[in-house]
Amino acid sequence: MPVAGRASVSGGVPARAYVAMAAVYEHMFDLQRGPNLPGMLERLAVMARSAIAPLVRQAEVADAAAIATSHVRSWQAGYANVISSEFLRSLGMGLPLRTLHWQTLILGAEAQGEFMLVGEVDGEVAGWLSGGAYRDAGSDESPLGEVYACYVDPTHWRQGVGSALMADALERLTRAGYPQAVLWVLADNLRARAFYEHLGWLADGARKMYEVGGERHPEVRYRRRLS
Numbered sequence: 001m002p003v004a005g006r007a008s009v010s011g012g013v014p015a016r017a018y019v020a021m022a023a024v025y026e027h028m029f030d031l032q033r034g035p036n037l038p039g040m041l042e043r044l045a046v047m048a049r050s051a052i053a054p055l056v057r058q059a060e061v062a063d064a065a066a067i068a069t070s071h072v073r074s075w076q077a078g079y080a081n082v083i084s085s086e087f088l089r090s091l092g093m094g095l096p097l098r099t100l101h102w103q104t105l106i107l108g109a110e111a112q113g114e115f116m117l118v119g120e121v122d123g124e125v126a127g128w129l130s131g132g133a134y135r136d137a138g139s140d141e142s143p144l145g146e147v148y149a150c151y152v153d154p155t156h157w158r159q160g161v162g163s164a165l166m167a168d169a170l171e172r173l174t175r176a177g178y179p180q181a182v183l184w185v186l187a188d189n190l191r192a193r194a195f196y197e198h199l200g201w202l203a204d205g206a207r208k209m210y211e212v213g214g215e216r217h218p219e220v221r222y223r224r225r226l227s
């Protein structure tokens, strides 16, 4: 029986984890069918995945501090060996100011036709994504959607948070009527490029330079058909 919900029972263990375990025990002790180890393991894997399945929702102003923190942590881990370590270390300072910045962005997103999403795992913000209309669009180009940024806290990498955020974003861009979407990624950010390619994005040959921390880094553009 599929059970949704994010309630926690004692000790902070999510209720759905108990539901998952109950289903596995039920399967283990199904005497009529006899023991079925491969089936049990498969069921356990499915239940474990669903127990940590992220919830995607629109960001609220109250999420600003969590977004600011995970943004910095994600930069520091994700861009180590890509962007200067001195610059990455300096990002940890000024979190209150960054929080204010995110509050402003969250408040203004809808009015700008943009969206800002968070992915939650067990009630905590594990990552975020923003998107909207393509910001570099020339007047001769047909309208394009864009994923502006997608950042997951390193403690939640490879748990499907980025994929869940991206699926929601692509649905929004499709509903908004964009036939295609693009995104920019640092050419040396191989982790993110593998992630995007896994989700069907392809480099379209466009490049530009991105200035950060006094350095210039090449960026490549990825594109994906919508609908």
Ligand SMILES: CC(C)(COP(=O)(O)OP(=O)(O)OC[C@H]1O[C@@H](n2cnc3c(N)ncnc32)[C@H](O)[C@@H]1OP(=O)(O)O)[C@@H](O)C(=O)NCCC(=O)NCCS
Pocket (backbone or CB within 6 Å): 074, 075, 077, 078, 079, 149, 150, 151, 152, 153, 156, 157, 158, 159, 160, 161, 162, 163, 164, 184, 185, 186, 189, 191, 192, 194, 195, 196, 198, 199
């Ligand atoms: C890139 C990023 C958003 C991916 O988020 P995530 O939640 O870890 O991604 P998912 O768990 O949904 O991964 C989906 C698939 O992408 C691919 N992928 C993700 N991380 C990968 C990695 N480090 N190496 C190779 N493939 C990877 C895999 O195919 C993965 O599926 P699998 O785990 O079943 O093998 C995350 O690593 C991140 O925040 N990085 C730092 C910030 C950043 O670079 N953002 C992009 C800026 S343009």
